[in-house]
Amino acid sequence: MNLPNRKVGWMLALVLIPPLAVALPEDRNQPIQLEANRGQIDQKTGVSTYEGNVVISQGSMRLNADVATIHVKDGGFQRMEATGNPVNLRYRPTTDKPEIIGVSQRVEYDVASAKVIMSGNARLTQGQDTFTGDRVEYDLKSDVVRARGAGNNGRIQFTIQPRAQDAAPARKP
Numbered sequence: 001m002n003l004p005n006r007k008v009g010w011m012l013a014l015v016l017i018p019p020l021a022v023a024l025p026e027d028r029n030q031p032i033q034l035e036a037n038r039g040q041i042d043q044k045t046g047v048s049t050y051e052g053n054v055v056i057s058q059g060s061m062r063l064n065a066d067v068a069t070i071h072v073k074d075g076g077f078q079r080m081e082a083t084g085n086p087v088n089l090r091y092r093p094t095t096d097k098p099e100i101i102g103v104s105q106r107v108e109y110d111v112a113s114a115k116v117i118m119s120g121n122a123r124l125t126q127g128q129d130t131f132t133g134d135r136v137e138y139d140l141k142s143d144v145v146r147a148r149g150a151g152n153n154g155r156i157q158f159t160i161q162p163r164a165q166d167a168a169p170a171r172k173p
Contacts, residue, residue, distance in 0.1 A: 030059035061091035098127035
């Protein structure tokens, strides 16, 4: 079904799209907003596609993409894929952690596994720590980041900054 009326697609998106990540507790109570230049929902397959400057936000979470495809089954959100040049993802997981910023050519989010998979020149930054590779996977349940390079010789890079420590008092001889 083509959506000539953005308002209908927008309202359906608010019902169908859950948060893309475990975010600030108050984020889960915020409305989900989706904007795009055009959208299409196929109610038989449960697949909706949004194109053109796609922006999905909820509280501190924000995703920008060229195209976002959302899969719904039995009235429940299953997964989302977003592509772009690049896709940008930002969110704050908890109040005591810095904001997470992700950039890649593709982002996939699977509800059942609670994983965000970024691929194609993927870069995930939290504070001063950076993870880069062809594929960066963030497991939201276990708070684990995994990365891999492209092909057999592909390399990944982790840059983890030392944490500030309180200076120990100098000992007197």
